Amino acid sequence: MTERHDDDLAREIQAHLELEAEEQVASGLDAADARLAARRAFGSVAWTQEQVRAVGRWRPLDDLRQDARFAARTLVRNPGFACVAMLTLALGIGANTAVFSLVQTVLLRPLPFADPDRLVVLWEDFTGRGGPREVQASPANFLDWREQNRTFEGMAAIDGLLQTFNLTGAGEPERLSGARVTGNLFGVLGLQPVAGRTLVPDDDRAAAEPTAVISEGLWRRRFGADPALIGRTIRLNDILYTVVGVVPGHFQFPLRGTDVWVPAAFGPEQRSQRTAFVLNIVGRLKSGVTTEQAQADMDGVARRIAEQHPGTNARLGVLVVPLHAQYASPIRATLNILLAVVGVVLLVACVNVAHLLLARSSERRRELALRGALGAGRGRVFRQLLTESLLLASVGAVLGAAFSTLAFQSLARLIPRAVSRRHDAGVAPWRVGVHGTRRGGDERCVRRRSVARGFSAQPPRHVEGVGHQESHPP
């Protein structure tokens, strides 16, 4: 197949026109009129050339490329308008992305435990006595709950007060935060260790050798992630604990920065403590059991205990709350409001940009008329304008993504301690995509930034949030 160049076609068209002009002259027109007549008979030369060029090529893609190039040129030629439009969009998109990411990490991300929907938190419910709804449990009550329930696969307790463990005998002494937990905690949560094993109920016996599980952070930073550490002892508060395992870095129960977990090993005197409300309780429901069913079950248990111990437990109930709902609740309402607000901001941004485009369109009437004269159909012109908008939106989205990262950091700092962030929190990549599409562009900003979240419980008596933290591998 002969490959024809543009100039070849131009030559051919030229010859055609000359021939036609000749015939026109032969029928009586003068040279100038003949040339005009020839052109008129031919139609739009530019159109012809374009059409020939387009034969065999995929029109839509071709058009798109051309439109994109033209759109870019148009925007460059109008820097004022372009900047304002893009910044407006960036603001709207950025703010939304930041808040969306926040909402996603706080409210929507699943917990890093096995089958997390079956995990619940249990509280002592003092409303029967005119007191608070969510109070930590006493050891005796906890043990009764664990023994008398019918709907739980397991229940574990964490001492609500973090202990300070002085690590000595291995280089620089260091103060660590640690928690006393019942031996079945890791089993109930369904957490897999990074090295070694987690605590088991056997470790929790009063007569057992002191064992400990350390955090991944501590393991790396203090012991160089040495696998030989498993099975060796470390000296905490002058007691030798055997390190049996390392838990993943994202696990920061009950508070951020917990580095050591040791068995609670309740002694007989602790077990009978019914009025010291110091324990956070986590439970795993049996498969297929709903929170409502568990609540009903525990209501029954609470009643039975109250009958047996009227002095301490009269009108004392149990509250069962799903784990994921638990620590989002204080902030949920605020986040929803924030979401609505930035939604409106985006809307306003879009309206503003639309306004700008509208204002420009009256200036562009001549340009559009010219395009029409050259043969562009209405559909084509519309597509060209749409491409311009898409280009604006795309650049706006990119800027928005950058802005949202900054916004996210600031937002993170504003969140109260009940639900707090870690330093390297980032922006969920696909959120930027959602906003790009909203504005009519299908830009996708793919950025592999990790999102980390941390939660911290509030100090002693009222624990409103149970904490954990999650971080992605670098």
Place this chain on the structure above:
Amino acid sequence: MPPRKLVQGTLELLILRTLRSGALHGHGIAKHIERTSDEVLLVEHGSLYPALRRLEQQEFITSKWEQTDRGRDMRMYRLTPKGRRQLVAEESRWAELVRAMARVLDAV
């Protein structure tokens, strides 16, 4: 009757038919169509060229720069054997279409 605009497929059929009797350049094809249709079918000359290009891509016609007897350089188009077969097929399809239209239009 005022000249009608041609639908794309039919233009190509007309071109193939025009070239049946010999080689022609673009201008000649346009003129031939106009003349033989008694000016009913008037093409914008320019619209021939995309059609010609398409036909060439499909290998129904070939083209070459030649000098006419008047000494002018023009690109001449010719039917290929494949093109001849296509012409026959298109003509019968057209006839079928016309017959079908007639039946519908004549139906009570």
